[in-house]
Structure formats: C-alpha cells, structure tokens
Amino acid sequence: MFKIIEKQELAPTLKLFRVEAPMIARRAQPGQFVILRVHEQGERIPLTIADFDREQGTITLVFQEVGHSTQLLGALAVGDSIPDLLGPLGEPTEHPEGKNVVCIGGGVGVAPVYPEAKALHEQGYNVTTIIGARTAELLFFEAEMAAVSNQAFVTTDDGSKGHKGFVTDVLQKLIDEGKKPDFVIAVGPIPMMRAVAELTRKYEIKTIVSLNSMMVDGTGMCGGCRVTVGGEVKFTCVDGPAFDAHELDFDEQVRRLEMYKEMEKKVGGEC
Ligand SMILES: Cc1cc2nc3c(=O)[nH]c(=O)nc-3n(C[C@H](O)[C@H](O)[C@H](O)COP(=O)(O)OP(=O)(O)OC[C@H]3O[C@@H](n4cnc5c(N)ncnc54)[C@H](O)[C@@H]3O)c2cc1C
Numbered sequence: 001m002f003k004i005i006e007k008q009e010l011a012p013t014l015k016l017f018r019v020e021a022p023m024i025a026r027r028a029q030p031g032q033f034v035i036l037r038v039h040e041q042g043e044r045i046p047l048t049i050a051d052f053d054r055e056q057g058t059i060t061l062v063f064q065e066v067g068h069s070t071q072l073l074g075a076l077a078v079g080d081s082i083p084d085l086l087g088p089l090g091e092p093t094e095h096p097e098g099k100n101v102v103c104i105g106g107g108v109g110v111a112p113v114y115p116e117a118k119a120l121h122e123q124g125y126n127v128t129t130i131i132g133a134r135t136a137e138l139l140f141f142e143a144e145m146a147a148v149s150n151q152a153f154v155t156t157d158d159g160s161k162g163h164k165g166f167v168t169d170v171l172q173k174l175i176d177e178g179k180k181p182d183f184v185i186a187v188g189p190i191p192m193m194r195a196v197a198e199l200t201r202k203y204e205i206k207t208i209v210s211l212n213s214m215m216v217d218g219t220g221m222c223g224g225c226r227v228t229v230g231g232e233v234k235f236t237c238v239d240g241p242a243f244d245a246h247e248l249d250f251d252e253q254v255r256r257l258e259m260y261k262e263m264e265k266k267v268g269g270e271c
C-alpha cells in the first residue's frame with residue numbers, strides 16, 4: 001500500500017499527490033514513470049514521476065482528471081493509499097551532447113519535463129525553460145521551473161499570462177537572437193511536440209520528446225504502446241518514453257491515439 005501524504009489542486013481537474021514509495025524513490029531517474037491502479041480490478045494508469053525525494057522516500061505525481069480512472073484517483077485524500085503502484089518503469093532520458101538546453105512543457109507536459117530540467121540544472125547545464133498552457137488558470141509549477149532555470153518563459157494561448165501564443169514562438173525568438181540551444185527536450189500534447197520538432201529540424205537542433213502512449217501491461221508484451229522510430233518498431237513502456245523527435249513517426253502516433261478514443265468513451269472516459 002502506498003500512502004498519499006500530500007494532495008494539492010494545481011488547477012481545475014489537475015491534482016498533485018506526494019506518495020510514500022521508498023523503493024521507487026530510491027531508484028527513480030528523470031524520464032521514468034509508474035503504473036498504478038486505484039483498486040484491484042482498476043485500469044492501469046501510467047503517470048510520470050514528476051519529482052522524487054530519496055531521503056523522505058516519496059514520489060510526486062501530477063495528473064489531469066480526463067476519464068473514469070483518473071477521476072477515481074483524484075477522489076482519494078491524504079491518508080488514503082494507492083493499493084498498486086509499480087515502478088520506476090521506462091528508460092531514464094539520455095541527453096545529446098552540449099550544455100545549453102531548452103526544456104519545454106505544454107499543458108500537463110510541464111510535470112514530466114520538470115524532473116528533466118531539475119536534474120540538468122543540478123548537473124551544471126545552462127537550462128532555459130518554456131512552459132505553455134491555454135490560459136493562466138491552467139499553468140502550474142511556474143515557481144518550481146523558474147527555480148531550476150537560468151532563463152524561464154511562460155506562454156498562454158489567450159495571452160492571460162506571459163507571452164501570448166505558443167511555446168514555439170519563444171523558441172523561435174531565442175534562435176533568432178542567436179541563442180540556439182545544443183538540444184531541446186519537449187513534453188506535452190502531440191501537436192506541440194510535433195511543432196517543436198519541425199522547428200528544430202530546420203536548425204539541426206537535437207530534440208527529445210516524451211510520449212504518453214496508451215499502455216496496457218507496461219512490460220513490452222502487449223504491443224499497446226508501439227511506436228516507430230527511425231523505421232524501427234519500439235515500445236514506449238520499455239524503450240521510452242523519450243525518443244528522438246526527428247526520427248519519430250508522428251503520423252502513426254496521431255492515428256494510434258485516435259484509434260483508442262471510441263473505446264475510452266465506452267468505458268466512461270472522455271479523453
Ligand atoms: C511523457 C509524458 C508524460 C505524461 N505524464 C502525464 C502525467 O504524469 N499525468 C497526466 O495527467 N498526464 C500526463 N501526460 C499527458 C499529457 O501531458 C497531456 O495529455 C497533454 O499535455 C494535454 O494537455 P492539455 O490538454 O492541457 O494541452 P493543451 O492545453 O491543448 O496545450 C498545451 C500547450 O501546448 C502548446 N501547443 C498546443 N498545440 C500546439 C501547436 N500546434 N503548436 C505549438 N504549440 C502547441 C501550447 O503552448 C499550449 O498552450 C503525459 C504526457 C507525456 C508526453
């Protein structure tokens with residue numbers, strides 16, 4: 001049993017849990033995730049390890065309530081326990097050469113990009129962060145991201161905070177100003193990661209994206225999280241979740257996400 005020791009509402013339908021999980025906290029690396037179930041017959045929910053504290057033996061999870069299972073999870077309170085929590089899963093993110101990095105988080109993608117920025121900052125990289133949301137109310141981890149950045153930017157689609165527009169606008173501006181990074185890490189919705197990849201491809205900037213593919217077993221056996229990278233079949237759960245954005249078949253990812261939409265509606269979700 002994994003006890004919830006802190007709960008925060010970061011934005012409407014966006015929750016943060018700090019959970020007692022000493023074995024996972026001890027081994028967790030940026031880029032890895034857990035798979036949990038709210039009850040024994042429950043659906044498996046993959047969530048990025050947004051932060052970990054090895055001394056306290058805790059991990060932090062940030063999740064959006066998008067369907068039935070995440071709503072059940074969100075209904076848990078401090079003192080309740082998650083019965084089934086497996087991890088750390090996936091490969092830690094490998095970094096290309098160079099010390100100048102831009103970390104981009106869009107929407108809930110800010111949660112998975114935060115541990116990347118934090119680790120790189122601790123290792124002495126020059127970290128620029130750009131976080132984006134549709135509107136100011138949906139922004140979170142602003143202070144946390146700023147604390148691990150040499151330069152931090154915020155964008156909102158509606159201009160309610162920071163730059164009005166997309167995260168890619170800020171990245172383009174940095175490049176135009178001669179601040180071309182050695183590599184970029186971008187996590188968020190597929191259209192955002194794709195837009196970042198298209199921009200960086202023009203400038204030959206190595207780019208890593210992290211996928212939230214549909215997962216069933218999380219062991220590389222079911223094929224649910226298949227991706228094609230550089231013409232090779234990979235599985236997000238065991239080979240990822242981070243991949244080279246310029247090698248990734250984004251069209252396939254869009255098709256696969258569409259494929260599961262009808263099924264999600266049938267089980268009560270609204271993804
Ligand atoms: C590796 C990984 C781990 C994840 N882990 C979790 C998790 O732990 N918990 C969880 O709940 N979910 C997780 N997700 C889910 C995922 O982050 C969300 O489904 C996704 O961010 C959608 O968020 P949103 O609806 O708020 O995006 P939106 O509000 O639609 O977009 C957010 C921002 O992205 C940018 N953007 C959007 N479209 C474009 C475009 N065409 N061009 C340029 N910029 C664009 C904009 O700045 C926009 O404001 C994870 C995803 C990934 C990839």
Ligand code: FES
Pocket residue numbers: 214215216217218219220221222223224225226235236237238
């Ligand atoms: S979740 Fe089954 S192969 Fe990845």
